[in-house]
Amino acid sequence: MKKLVVIALAAVLTGCVSYTKYGPYGKGGGYTEVQVNETVFEITAIVNFKTHSSTARDYALARSAQLACKHGYPYFEVIDQETTLNTGRRSADHFTTSRLTIKLQPTSNDQYYNARILYDNMKKNYQLPSICG
Template sequence: MRIIPTLSLIILLGGCATAYQPQGMTGGFSETQLDTNVFTVVFKGNAFTDRDKANDFAMLRSAELALEHGFKYFLIVDAQQYSKNSTYRTPTTVTTNVNANTYGAAYSYGNSTTYNASTYGTATTTVSGGQTYNISKPRTSNTIVCFTEKPQGFAYNAGFLVKSLKQKYDIQDAPNK
């Protein structure tokens, strides 16, 4: 019966969408530096995070990462969006309640005894549980190339994106920044 405490903990910790945070037990972002100006950023959401939010949070981390390394612009050279899918089936329980009444009489005539009895009853069976839940956790991965000057053609403005996405999701800067 370790499933119930574990499931309760998961529901308690994951009762809301993944916050914009470094990768932790409930999801978040992580990055890998591939070159001086090339990074891969991954955002993993939980089952309460929608795909658009996961994409926005990967974009926000990409923009922050560019700024943290002294770059003003970046291009996404590879992007992947997918979901990690799983199912959970609740345990099935069966409960049967029985009510029975027995009425009877015993008659004695000389050396013999006669018994006459009747039993009346009802039974109710209830089945609960056994539901299957589909769980989909969005994943987004961006490989970005960063630039100090705006390259020819289209490029994301990292400063603008950070401001815009933090405002959209009401994300406050950490006190030490």
């Protein structure tokens, strides 16, 4: 009987969790950033187990594009990146973390992301707010 109650409770709690929406870190995930210097930022995005793991990197890239626009740079370069899948005993303990270190760039290069184009493409998939005027 106790086992049945625990399983039912787990099902109810899991059902209350929704996918991670794009936004600042809060309950269920989100992004954070640390400004290392004038043009270098470290962005971390965390998504929960109900959200596809690739979304963590997409959210980190979207935040990178927002920061480039906010600081008046049309491009950014990813100079370091790491994505980890964290698992626990319960599915609610599973989450994906994507960390990007970016450098804002004033001019184009084949290795740089165009902040406006990248963000506009992601805006369609993730219902992101408008940026970059």
